[in-house]
Amino acid sequence: MLKRRSENKTNSNRTDEKVIDAEELEIVRESLQELDDSLLGPTILRYFCDLNSKEVGQILGLKASTVRSRLREARMILAKRLLERGVKP
């Protein structure tokens, strides 16, 4: 899948088009793997299972406000890693 996406990027000459960049993808993949479980669980349930913060809290036994703060922390880690590695969005 990654290879196919890389090929798509190579075939595209448009610089303004949002494409999946293999390097960026690898950075995010590594960042997700390194995320603490306390941050990864809420992130996956909230953004990829389409649950709201209250429902995520119900599953994980957390207050919705705690879920929100963990989501903020996780998202900032992912975003900063992308910027630190010199990849301009």
Next chain:
Amino acid sequence: MDRSCEDIKEILVDYADGQLSQSESNKIAEHLAECEHCREMLEALRRSLELAEVVWEDGLAEAKEIRAPSPRKARKIRWPRYAAVAAGILLMLTTSIIWRALVRPAEKEISFAEIERRITEAGTAARLLAAAELLAEYPEAEAIVKEQYRYIVETYPETVAAAQAKLKIQ
């Protein structure tokens, strides 16, 4: 980065997720119009989430290819992946049951809003149930799991997942 950037950073994720009030969003938008640093951070937040979704989808595709993982292999794979796969299957099952019920000659007309509400509730309940069942594999989570089953029964009483959850706590 000045002080206002530090303040903005605290709620930039909420802004990106559309969780702020209109007035709060307007304040952030005003700051973003003048601050390149925060604009970059916002774009990085959005971009990283898009890419994380791609990573997640790739992970799901891999998980679906695993037919019978050995116990040792299963332990290495983080449970949320399986939760999503299980939830997806449950969602399809639940949706198909509702669909079959809906295409029968109905005694009264059901609005599209009602159909959408039922499907949404069924999907949410199924996801919650799938996650609870996976957590049930961990003895230390017993209390949370029972609470979760009760929550499904009370909040989504009309769903298939609620019926299944009811059996679990009986």
